[in-house]
Amino acid sequence: MEWRWTRTLSTAWCLGLACSSSKGTATQKPVPPGGSYRYEYTVQQSGTFFYHTHDHADRQQAFGLYGALLIEPRGSTEPRADLEYTIQLQEWLKRRWLTYPAMLMEGALPNFFTINGKAYPSTDVIRMKVGQTVKLRFIGTNNNFIHPMHVHGGPFEVVALDGVTLPPTARYLADTVNVGPGQRWDVIWKARRIGKWLVHCHIPHHTTNNNVEEKGGGGLTMIIDVAPGP
Numbered sequence: 001m002e003w004r005w006t007r008t009l010s011t012a013w014c015l016g017l018a019c020s021s022s023k024g025t026a027t028q029k030p031v032p033p034g035g036s037y038r039y040e041y042t043v044q045q046s047g048t049f050f051y052h053t054h055d056h057a058d059r060q061q062a063f064g065l066y067g068a069l070l071i072e073p074r075g076s077t078e079p080r081a082d083l084e085y086t087i088q089l090q091e092w093l094k095r096r097w098l099t100y101p102a103m104l105m106e107g108a109l110p111n112f113f114t115i116n117g118k119a120y121p122s123t124d125v126i127r128m129k130v131g132q133t134v135k136l137r138f139i140g141t142n143n144n145f146i147h148p149m150h151v152h153g154g155p156f157e158v159v160a161l162d163g164v165t166l167p168p169t170a171r172y173l174a175d176t177v178n179v180g181p182g183q184r185w186d187v188i189w190k191a192r193r194i195g196k197w198l199v200h201c202h203i204p205h206h207t208t209n210n211n212v213e214e215k216g217g218g219g220l221t222m223i224i225d226v227a228p229g230p
């Protein structure tokens with residue numbers, strides 16, 4: 001495992017990377033099947049992070065051995081929204097009844113794409129009311145590909161990158177962020193009008209399921225359903 005940590009280098013760094021370097025390996029000994037390993041560390045920063053395997057990551061991470069690590073600030077130092085939703089991306093190669101790790105390698109390109117393990121139309125629906133805001137935390141938990149994630153219905157404000165809150169003067173409006181493997185983007189979107197607004201990857205192949213669209217999309221697509229305000 002690696003804890004995607006940028007400033008807390010004590011325990012987490014030791015467990016994840018440095019301890020076993022004397023043995024010529026880059027990571028700690030793998031946790032065996034059925035085994036367990038307890039990680040303890042002091043949290044010294046807040047924001048959007050994730051953890052993932054560092055053992056055969058090309059396969060293990062591709063098969064989902066990762067998870068979001070959302071650390072709340074002690075004070076109110078981070079920009080807030082009425083709602084929050086975390087988007088963990090992944091790509092897959094499915095042939096008949098077998099699923100393979102997808103990668104940029106001949107014969108291994110993906111044909112399915114997921115948000116939190118689900119491809120549209122099975123992805124969640126975010127339900128909001130006009131006037132409400134939602135913080136979308138995009139996490140590049142995926143292995144190989146870039147996903148320019150786009151939101152319909154007006155721009156969002158980019159408020160944090162890679163777990164670092166941007167100072168107010170550095171925040172900016174956009175409607176697409178290019179989520180690469182490992183990257184995290186926190187954006188705040190406001191529901192301006194009623195309707196169904198899409199969140200989707202802007203690479204059209206990534207919004208299909210095995211090259212087929214279902215209910216107007218697929219893969220990296222989800223809906224924000226905005227109802228009239230209070």
Ligand SMILES: [Cu+2]
Pocket residue numbers: 145146147148201202203206220
């Ligand atoms: Cu994509």
